Amino acid sequence: MSVLNPPRSARTRRAGGPAGAGGNFSAWANRHRKWLFAAPAMIFVGVLIIFPLAWTLYLSLTDSQGSVRAATEFIGLQNYLTVLSDTERFWPAVGRTLAFTGVALAFEVVLGMGIALLLWRPFRGEKWVRVAILLPLVATPVAVGMMWRLIFDPNIGFVNQLLGMVGIPPQPWLSGQDTALGTTIFMDVWQWTPMVVLILLAGLTSLSDEPDEAARVDGANAFQRFFYITLPLMMPTVIVAILLRGIDALKTFDILYATKGKGGGSFHEVETLNVYAYGLSFDYNQYGLSSAVLILFFMIIIGSMWLLTMRKKAVSK
Amino acid sequence: MKRRSIVKYAAVAAAMSLGLTACSGGGGGSDQAKESGTVRVTLANHVWTEGIKAAIPEFEKSSGLKVELTQLGEDQLSDQYNVKLNAGSDEIDVMMYRPLQEGKAFAKNGYLADLTKNVSSDSGWDWKDYQEGPVKATTVDGKVVGVPIITEREVLYYRKDLLQAAGLQVPKTMEELEAAAKAIKASSPDTAGFVARTGKSAAVTQFSSFLYSFGGDFMDSNGKASVNTDAAKKAYAYYGGLIKNYGPANVSTDMSWPEAMAIFTQGGAAFYTEADSLYKNATDPAKSKVADKVGFAALPAGPAGSKPYNIPSWALGVNQNSSNQDNAWKFIQWATSKERTLAAQKAGVPGPRTSVWSNPDGTSTYPKDLADAIAASAKNGVGHDRPEVVTVGKAREIVGAPIVATITGADTAAAANDAQTAFQTFLDSEKK
Numbered sequence: 001m002s003v004l005n006p007p008r009s010a011r012t013r014r015a016g017g018p019a020g021a022g023g024n025f026s027a028w029a030n031r032h033r034k035w036l037f038a039a040p041a042m043i044f045v046g047v048l049i050i051f052p053l054a055w056t057l058y059l060s061l062t063d064s065q066g067s068v069r070a071a072t073e074f075i076g077l078q079n080y081l082t083v084l085s086d087t088e089r090f091w092p093a094v095g096r097t098l099a100f101t102g103v104a105l106a107f108e109v110v111l112g113m114g115i116a117l118l119l120w121r122p123f124r125g126e127k128w129v130r131v132a133i134l135l136p137l138v139a140t141p142v143a144v145g146m147m148w149r150l151i152f153d154p155n156i157g158f159v160n161q162l163l164g165m166v167g168i169p170p171q172p173w174l175s176g177q178d179t180a181l182g183t184t185i186f187m188d189v190w191q192w193t194p195m196v197v198l199i200l201l202a203g204l205t206s207l208s209d210e211p212d213e214a215a216r217v218d219g220a221n222a223f224q225r226f227f228y229i230t231l232p233l234m235m236p237t238v239i240v241a242i243l244l245r246g247i248d249a250l251k252t253f254d255i256l257y258a259t260k261g262k263g264g265g266s267f268h269e270v271e272t273l274n275v276y277a278y279g280l281s282f283d284y285n286q287y288g289l290s291s292a293v294l295i296l297f298f299m300i301i302i303g304s305m306w307l308l309t310m311r312k313k314a315v316s317k
Numbered sequence: 318m319k320r321r322s323i324v325k326y327a328a329v330a331a332a333m334s335l336g337l338t339a340c341s342g343g344g345g346g347s348d349q350a351k352e353s354g355t356v357r358v359t360l361a362n363h364v365w366t367e368g369i370k371a372a373i374p375e376f377e378k379s380s381g382l383k384v385e386l387t388q389l390g391e392d393q394l395s396d397q398y399n400v401k402l403n404a405g406s407d408e409i410d411v412m413m414y415r416p417l418q419e420g421k422a423f424a425k426n427g428y429l430a431d432l433t434k435n436v437s438s439d440s441g442w443d444w445k446d447y448q449e450g451p452v453k454a455t456t457v458d459g460k461v462v463g464v465p466i467i468t469e470r471e472v473l474y475y476r477k478d479l480l481q482a483a484g485l486q487v488p489k490t491m492e493e494l495e496a497a498a499k500a501i502k503a504s505s506p507d508t509a510g511f512v513a514r515t516g517k518s519a520a521v522t523q524f525s526s527f528l529y530s531f532g533g534d535f536m537d538s539n540g541k542a543s544v545n546t547d548a549a550k551k552a553y554a555y556y557g558g559l560i561k562n563y564g565p566a567n568v569s570t571d572m573s574w575p576e577a578m579a580i581f582t583q584g585g586a587a588f589y590t591e592a593d594s595l596y597k598n599a600t601d602p603a604k605s606k607v608a609d610k611v612g613f614a615a616l617p618a619g620p621a622g623s624k625p626y627n628i629p630s631w632a633l634g635v636n637q638n639s640s641n642q643d644n645a646w647k648f649i650q651w652a653t654s655k656e657r658t659l660a661a662q663k664a665g666v667p668g669p670r671t672s673v674w675s676n677p678d679g680t681s682t683y684p685k686d687l688a689d690a691i692a693a694s695a696k697n698g699v700g701h702d703r704p705e706v707v708t709v710g711k712a713r714e715i716v717g718a719p720i721v722a723t724i725t726g727a728d729t730a731a732a733a734n735d736a737q738t739a740f741q742t743f744l745d746s747e748k749k
Contacts, residue, residue: 066707067426068403154567155580175569177725262392263714266517266570266721282396283710285422 053298060291068287079292089268089276090293094300096181096264097272101249104188108245109238111189112196117226119197120204137194145258148187149174174259180269187255192248196241203237204230239312243305250301253278273297353641355383356648358411361394361631364597365467365666366413369652372660376651382644395419402428407638410645416454416463416632422707423634424457430635433461435646442650443672450700451629451669464653465629465669466661469592470694471526471702472625472687473614474599476607479508479587487614491530491555494588494617498563501587510563512577512586513556515724517717518710519573520556522702523590524720526626528552530619535704535716535740542744544716545737548621550730555619557723570721582606590616593691594630597665600684613687615694627698629669667691704740707747715739 029036060079062072083090119130136144151158152173160170173183207230215225231238253274256264263279264271271279273293280290360366366388373384387409389397398419401409403426414423423429436444444452444461451465473494475487483501488494498510514520528534533548543549560568565580574591578598581589582605589599593613602608616625633652635645651657658668663682673679674695680688704712715736722732 066422067428069405070426153576154569155565155585156583160567170567172567172569175567175571260571261516261573262518262710266515266717279710282399284708285399286708 056291056294059287060295062288064287064291065289066285072288075288079288080296082289083292083296089271092268093271093273093276096270097250097274097297097300100181100185100188100252100270100272101246104185104192104249105242105246107185107189108193108196109242111193112200112241113234113238115193115197116200116204119201133197134194136191139191141191141254142258144187144191145255148183148190148255149259152183177265177267177269180260180265184256184259184270187259188249188252191255192245196245199241199244200234200237203234203240207233235315236312239308239315243308243312246308247301247305250304273300352644354381354644355385356410356641356644357385357387357408358648359387359389359394359397359409360413362388362390363413363467363631363666364594364664365631365661368661368664368666369657372657376648380644380647380651382647384648398423398428402426402636402638405638407636407640409636410639410641411648412634412636413466413631414463414634416451416465416629417701417703417705418709420454420463420632421457421705422709424460424462425707427637429457429462430637430639430642430645431460431462432464432635432646432649433459435650436461436464439650442654446655446670446672448627448669448671448695450627450698451632453700454629455632455634463632463634464649465632466653466658466666467594467629467631468627468667468669469594469630469702470625470627470667470691470698471523471590471616472593472596472690472694473616474581474589474591474596475612475614476584476587476610477612478607478610480612487612488588488617491527491617491619495555495559495563498559498588502563507566508584509565509580509586511559511588512565512580513560513590514574514577515560515564515568515570515572515721517570517721518713519717520720521713521717522626523592524552524556524717525699525702526590526616526624527556527619529624529626529699530616530621531555532619532621534699535712536744540744542737542740544719544740545730545733550733552619553719553723553733554729557720557729561724561726564724568724570724582608592630593687593694594665594667596684596687613684613690615690623693623697625694625698626700626702627695628700628702706744708743712740712743715743 059068061074061076063075063078064070064072115133119126119133139147152160154160154170154172154175157173159173163170172179174180211229211233212225215229220228251274252272256270256272256275257278260270262275262283264275274297277290277293277297280286280293284290360369370386370388373386376382377384394413395418398412398414402423414420414429420429436442447465448468451468452461455461455463455465473488479501480487480497483497483504485497485500486493488497494511500510501508502510514523525535528549531548531552533543533546533552535542535544537543565585569576574595577589578591578595580586582599584606596613597604599605599611600608605611616623633649635642635649639645655670655672658670659673659676659679662668662673662679665682668674668679674692680691683691703709704716706712718736718739719729719732723729
């Protein structure tokens with residue numbers, strides 16, 4: 001019998017059959033089965049997403065510090081005021097988070113589009129090239145961070161030794177106050193451009209050939225065809241790539257922590273919101289303040305994603 | 318019929334499991350719980366841990382208990398404690414922790430069990446045998462909350478060959494050290510005269526010995542911030558200046574001991590000040606290119622003499638929420654016994670027991686000059702190497718700022734004044 005058809009027997013028994021409590025329960029279960037079957041997923045979402053979020057929100061309104069089990073006082077929006085008026089750590093961290101995400105995304109999308117266009121048409125050795133391009137993607141970000149940290153080491157690093165061979169003086173890379181953020185952006189681009197390539201390539205291969213051929217017949221050159229035909233058609237895919245990669249880039253943590261450690265370096269050179277919040281809770285044990293930062297961070301992510309989704313709807317029309 | 322009973326059982330099972338979760342979430346119930354035959358021990362990746370790990374079967378055999386070992390890197394260990402102890406977990410019985418870094422916070426939060434009775438109960442094990450500084454560091458508000466396992470002092474690592482080539486003596490004072498570093502840097506620009514930790518937070522512990530030797534400290538006797546006194550400013554300028562003027566080319570401001578040690582062991586520096594407990598990294602030919610050329614000396618004397626820190630860097634404690642505290646203590650008692658401490662010390666871990674240090678066997682495996690330096694340092698050592706506060710991480714960042722400011726060429730005095738204001742604000746906030 002199909003599960004979707006309510007069993008007649010259950011209904012008749014409910015009317016006064018001899019089944020007792022068990023029968024009543026199974027009748028109840030049958031009536032509410034659309035909830036029952038969805039329950040595991042709902043419990044999952046509740047326990048793993050809604051509860052932590054609500055708890056963080058609650059903590060952000062208290063003066064919790066030291067231990068989360070210690071007595072706390074409800075202090076309203078005090079933490080938010082403290083954080084929002086903090087021009088020493090919080091606002092620079094916001095700036096760095098946005099700069100990191102913006103610059104990394106711009107490079108990844110432009111580079112990704114270029115590579116995807118190169119890989120679009122079949123060529124000899126295509127498989128090998130694709131494997132080579134995807135390699136950075138499979139490495140663990142922490143391992144990637146450690147590897148680049150060694151490569152960029154100011155004294156024994158490979159890059160400076162290489163530069164030395166061609167007579168260029170050693171550069172500070174990760175250790176410089178001004179260069180550290182740029183260097184970590186480079187690492188992010190190195191690791192995540194392949195993902196953008198994958199998404200864009202999927203978009204390109206699903207495009208129909210006809211508009212392109214028509215433009216070719218009309219005498220449009222490659223650049224014209226790309227900017228007036230391919231790119232507009234690809235816009236929804238590009239925005240999907242930006243969305244997916246953007247969320248990830250905003251919350252980048254591993255690469256920054258593995259290369260510069262707690263606080264994002266001695267001058268907080270690479271301290272983004274994520275690194276800042278981590279330091280607040282795990283190093284300073286200021287859970288109230290850290291929660292406020294995380295809630296604000298969450299709002300920034302939701303806000304920017306909402307803007308992008310709006311944009312996607314507009315171009316899809 | 319069949320289908321209905323499946324639905325029924327599934328629903329009951331779901332309800333049961335929800336109910337059970339609610340129960341286990343609600344009760345710690347450590348009072349009624351029985352002692353378990355398995356002791357769950359969490360340790361840091363450390364030379365001491367390697368030795369104890371190999372000896373655990375011995376303990377299991379003699380005690381009839383089973384040991385479940387979790388081993389983590391320093392930062393991961395710290396994060397684990399933050400998460401698990403915060404949640405009131407009883408999954409840890411014995412924990413290796415850093416008395417000066419986390420001791421106060423853990424004791425304040427009630428994470429560590431009171432061991433005062435335990436340590437005095439066994440005269441054969443002998444708590445009185447422990448050095449005074451380490452004991453002080455594991456005693457909070459009159460209660461013993463941990464047993465020290467490793468001690469550290471800052472000593473001077475130097476390159477015998479470079480000193481000999483330059484015709485220099487081993488420096489006894491800070492002035493001589495600076496002059497020697499200058500001479501070596503001048504004669505071979507590729508070799509640094511001096512290297513040490515440079516990371517804002519990481520450098521604080523090593524800078525502390527310089528601060529004391531110049532006559533300063535992080536706080537004065539009234540618990541007020543004192544990082545902008547004349548002595549402190551001189552110490553900041555001296556330590557930062559050594560690295561800025563005679564340190565490695567393109568020095569970074571993120572170096573902790575692995576990076577600084579790497580420069581020294583790759584032959585890149587003549588002098589290096591670091592904890593004595595890390596000496597094997599420099600004398601082990603597998604890790605060091607200069608293994609046979611390394612010499613050791615006590616920290617050179619500043620205006621206030623040679624005052625290195627002498628601290629217990631790690632200790633063993635018992636989780637307050639553990640329901641297995643008696644067996645946890647049995648493990649600690651065994652792991653810190655005189656025999657085990659001697660064995661660990663011979664393997665390169667300077668221990669906290671006086672009897673082991675006075676036993677010639679205890680220093681038989683150490684380079685002679687290192688053993689002498691340690692003995693001298695233990696005598697006039699200071700019992701802390703960082704501000705003694707609850708939120709040590711934040712305090713270190715504040716008092717470490719003038720070090721990196723000096724290294725990068727900024728005004729030391731201004732940085733010290735800023736640090737003083739920030740540190741006093743921080744201390745006031747901790748008192749609330």
